[in-house]
Amino acid sequence: MEVLADFAARHGITYPLxxxxxxxxxxxxxxxxxxxxxxxxxxxxxxxxxxFGVPYPGIFRLDEQGRIVGKEFEQSxxxxxxxxxxxxxxxxxxxxxxxxxxxxxxxxxxxxxGVDSATYRPxxxxxxxxxxxxxxxxxxxxxxxxxxxxxxxxxxxxxxxLDASPVQLPDPHPFRVVGLDEDFLVYExxxxxxxxxxxxxxxxxxxxxxxxxxxxxTESACFPPQEAIMEIxxxxxxxxxx
Numbered sequence: 001m002e003v004l005a006d007f008a009a010r011h012g013i014t015y016p017l018x019x020x021x022x023x024x025x026x027x028x029x030x031x032x033x034x035x036x037x038x039x040x041x042x043x044x045x046x047x048x049x050x051x052f053g054v055p056y057p058g059i060f061r062l063d064e065q066g067r068i069v070g071k072e073f074e075q076s077x078x079x080x081x082x083x084x085x086x087x088x089x090x091x092x093x094x095x096x097x098x099x100x101x102x103x104x105x106x107x108x109x110x111x112x113x114g115v116d117s118a119t120y121r122p123x124x125x126x127x128x129x130x131x132x133x134x135x136x137x138x139x140x141x142x143x144x145x146x147x148x149x150x151x152x153x154x155x156x157x158x159x160x161x162l163d164a165s166p167v168q169l170p171d172p173h174p175f176r177v178v179g180l181d182e183d184f185l186v187y188e189x190x191x192x193x194x195x196x197x198x199x200x201x202x203x204x205x206x207x208x209x210x211x212x213x214x215x216x217x218t219e220s221a222c223f224p225p226q227e228a229i230m231e232i233x234x235x236x237x238x239x240x241x242x
Contacts, residue, residue: 011240023053031055039077059086078123079198084116085127098129102230106216107223108135113210113230119237122202128164128195128232130154130212134188140214142172142185149184150215150225154193157209164197178219202239208232 001019008017018025026032033039033056040047057080058073074080084099101114110133115126132152134140143151154167170192172185199206210232215225 026055081125082117104228108138109216111228119235121237122200123198125198130193132191137218139186139188140216146182153213155211161200168194203236206234
C-alpha cells in the first residue's frame with residue numbers, strides 16, 4: 001500500500017488503487033497471468049521473481065450502475081490502448097478527435113490522415129485514421145477492379161519499430177458505368193479507413209508516411225490515377241518505469 005500511495009502522489013493519481021497482496025483478487029476473478037515467464041522470454045529477457053503475481057492487462061467498461069458492459073484484454077503485458085481510444089470507446093465507439101493530421105485535395109477528393117494523439121509511448125496502441133471526402137457525383141474504385149483501373153489503396157511506409165495492422169476499409173458497393181459492359185465496386189460520399197499501430201522502442205520522434213492511391217471518376221469522366229503522400233510526425237514519450 002505504501003508503494004502505491006507514493007506512486008499515486010508522485011503522478012497525481014486521485015482514484016483508488018488496489019493493493020492485491022498475494023494476488024487474491026485477481027485469482028478470484030480469473031485474471032492471474034499464468035504466462036508471464038513465456039511473455040518475458042518473447043521479448044528476450046527473463047522475468048524477475050518480483051514481477052510475478054500480476055493480472056493479464058485488461059480493461060472493463062462499467063455503466064452508471066457499476067455493471068460490466070464491455071471488456072478487452074491483451075496477450076502481451078506490454079501492449080496498452082492509448083487513452084484517447086479508451087475515451088472513444090466510452091463515448092459509444094465514436095472516432096477520437098485527431099490530435100495531428102494532414103490534408104490534401106485533388107479532383108473532387110479531399111484526403112485527411114491523422115492520429116488520435118500527438119504523442120506515443122512504446123507498445124501503446126493507437127489508430128491512424130484516413131478519411132476520403134468525395135464531392136457529390138464523384139466516386140473512387142474499390143478492390144477488385146478490372147485491368148487498367150486503380151483501386152483505393154492505403155499504405156504506411158515501414159520502419160524499424162513500427163507494428164502496423166492491416167488497413168480496415170469499409171466494403172465498396174456495386175456500380176455500373178452506362179455504356180460499359182463491366183461491373184465495378186466503388187466508394188462514394190465519405191470513406192473512413194483505420195490502421196491500428198504501435199511503435200517500439202522509444203524514439204524522440206516517429207513519422208508515419210501514409211500513401212493513398214486512388215482513381216476518381218464522375219459519370220462522364222475519369223481522372224488519371226492519383227498518389228498522395230501525407231506525413232504524420234508523433235513525439236515519443238518513454239514509459240513510466242518506477
